[in-house]
Amino acid sequence: MDYSGHLEHMLCKHGGDDDVSFDQNSFGAAAAIASSEQILTSAIDSMKLNQVVHLQIADLSLGAAGHTFSAVDTVVEVLRRKLAMINGGTEPAFEVFFSDLRPSKDFTSSFRPLEDRVDGSGKKYYSAGVSGSFSWRLFPKGELHVVVTSSLQWLSRIPRKVMKKGSERWNKGRAWIQGAQREVVEAYAEQSDKDLVQFLKCRKEEIMVGGMLFMLMAGRPSDLESQVSDESRLKLIFTTFMDQAWQDLVDEGSIKEERRDGFNIPVYLRNTEEVAAAIESCGGFKIEKMELLKIDDPMNARQQEFMKDPDSYGRAMANLVQLNYFYHMIAVSAIRV
Ligand SMILES: C[S@@+](CC[C@H](N)C(=O)[O-])C[C@H]1O[C@@H](n2cnc3c(N)ncnc32)[C@H](O)[C@@H]1O
Numbered sequence: 001m002d003y004s005g006h007l008e009h010m011l012c013k014h015g016g017d018d019d020v021s022f023d024q025n026s027f028g029a030a031a032a033i034a035s036s037e038q039i040l041t042s043a044i045d046s047m048k049l050n051q052v053v054h055l056q057i058a059d060l061s062l063g064a065a066g067h068t069f070s071a072v073d074t075v076v077e078v079l080r081r082k083l084a085m086i087n088g089g090t091e092p093a094f095e096v097f098f099s100d101l102r103p104s105k106d107f108t109s110s111f112r113p114l115e116d117r118v119d120g121s122g123k124k125y126y127s128a129g130v131s132g133s134f135s136w137r138l139f140p141k142g143e144l145h146v147v148v149t150s151s152l153q154w155l156s157r158i159p160r161k162v163m164k165k166g167s168e169r170w171n172k173g174r175a176w177i178q179g180a181q182r183e184v185v186e187a188y189a190e191q192s193d194k195d196l197v198q199f200l201k202c203r204k205e206e207i208m209v210g211g212m213l214f215m216l217m218a219g220r221p222s223d224l225e226s227q228v229s230d231e232s233r234l235k236l237i238f239t240t241f242m243d244q245a246w247q248d249l250v251d252e253g254s255i256k257e258e259r260r261d262g263f264n265i266p267v268y269l270r271n272t273e274e275v276a277a278a279i280e281s282c283g284g285f286k287i288e289k290m291e292l293l294k295i296d297d298p299m300n301a302r303q304q305e306f307m308k309d310p311d312s313y314g315r316a317m318a319n320l321v322q323l324n325y326f327y328h329m330i331a332v333s334a335i336r337v
Pocket of ligand 1: 008062063135
């Protein structure tokens with residue numbers, strides 16, 4: 001466990017394709033991308049394009065699952081269709097950058113699904129990996145046509161104040177903010193706002209005027225002041241189960257209380273108002289569309305399977321705790337103006 005509180009020292013998705021891999025367990029992320037496809041398609045369709053023979057696209061949170069490529073596939077497909085008319089038959093070349101926090105040992109396996117993106121007539125797009133946090137500039141000024149990202153619920157760090165022992169914002173005994181003191185939630189909200197504005201400032205530099213920013217992030221309904229509703233299983237996954245597991249480890253003496261209290265999950269679920277306020281405060285973007293999507297519970301579809309094999313249920317639940325699995329996602333398309 002890293003005590004610096006910075007995300008790049010804490011987060012690493014489990015790559016590969018075994019039964020605890022991100023690829024095999026990221027039902028929520030896959031469902032979210034599928035649910036937002038229509039919004040993404042119409043956003044790209046709405047772009048005003050002149051003749052262009054070279055387009056640059058970036059996906060700023062590659063992760064470690066095959067479905068992550070489907071957003072870029074959609075972007076390329078829609079642009080290719082649009083440009084067939086505008087370009088008068090000249091095929092444009094697509095260059096796609098896939099980025100993530102750092103090149104883990106699984107970066108190579110993350111790219112494996114790209115092999116399917118080669119068809120008989122050649123590559124559907126050229127690709128390259130870019131390592132680095134999306135909190136910072138990753139590309140030259142004004143060259144990207146489209147940027148997609150699906151991980152903005154991850155904060156760049158655990159807010160410092162919630163780790164300060166004894167302070168009124170100390171999140172003692174919890175790994176996350178559900179059920180925490182108001183001051184703790186406020187500290188997360190402040191960090192969330194700072195991070196989103198910083199992200200937008202960087203993309204404002206990198207995306208060309210007329211380009212499109214498409215953001216998909218775990219979110220919460222506007223009327224929910226706290227992070228998740230009481231009936232949500234997410235509450236159990238993220239809070240009851242995880243906090244109870246930590247408490248068990250403390251009680252049996254496996255870890256010290258101090259070590260448990262030094263761990264927080266840097267995730268914040270924004271509502272649409274918070275997202276709109278950050279876009280407004282950064283400037284340079286006009287919201288084309290913003291929607292709160294409800295994602296189906298993927299565990300329901302697997303209930304019969306789990307009843308026959310309780311062990312696999314236990315493993316899948318443990319995996320969901322390792323992943324960040326959400327019920328609501330916010331999809332936003334914003335034009336660079
Ligand atoms: C939810 S996952 C994967 C998202 C992926 N597009 C998908 O659909 O499965 C989150 C990924 O975002 C990456 N990530 C989180 N914060 C990031 C940041 N600040 N910069 C770059 N990547 C980040 C994580 O490393 C992780 O691989």
